[in-house]
Amino acid sequence: KAGVTQTPRYLIKTRGQQVTLSCSPISGHRSVSWYQQTPGQGLQFLFEYFSETQRNKGNFPGRFSGRQFSNSRSEMNVSTLELGDSALYLCASSYNWGGDSYEQYFGPGTRLTVT
């Protein structure tokens, strides 16, 4: 079974621009979560989607948003980029959501650099 795939793998953007990152979960997985990883803040939860609905949200500004499609693929968008948004953005997929915690499998991440 193929793992979680993320595109693009690397991205360089300028302050003020916006960016869209894509994630395809493991086949059969219906929940997708996004995390930001930086040297200073570590791994932080952004949001989770299940059945095209946001189920949980971390403590990030409204510039960070996401969505999930009917085939469980997900995108996240960051508008008005700031230098501090430079990070590795990780997508994780799990089989299900709700009532219990499920094993999550991460993709390789998208390395975003904001200049």
Place this chain on the structure above:
Amino acid sequence: QQQVKQSPQSLIVQKGGISIINCAYENTAFDYFPWYQQFPGKGPALLIAIRPDVSEKKEGRFTISFNKSAKQFSLHIMDSQPGDSATYFCAASRGGNKLTFGTGTQLKVEL
């Protein structure tokens, strides 16, 4: 507020030795505790996970020990190998897939 504290920040172990990484949590509602291994340039890979109804879980050379009363859990890597050199993260979640991560431990296994 950091809800999962991880130590040590870095660890050097000789080949064949035991690597031990510790985590402590504050939220007693957490009900799932996974460990992840991350190599440079890669995403975290799920190693092993435990739920609070058991005190120990072993998979190959990796063992999680869980102490519910102390709100602590640890990862033991037996017979550590140079290929185990990576960053290890503990995490916790409660009733869902939102993981709260520890700050990570850089493990180096020397020959």
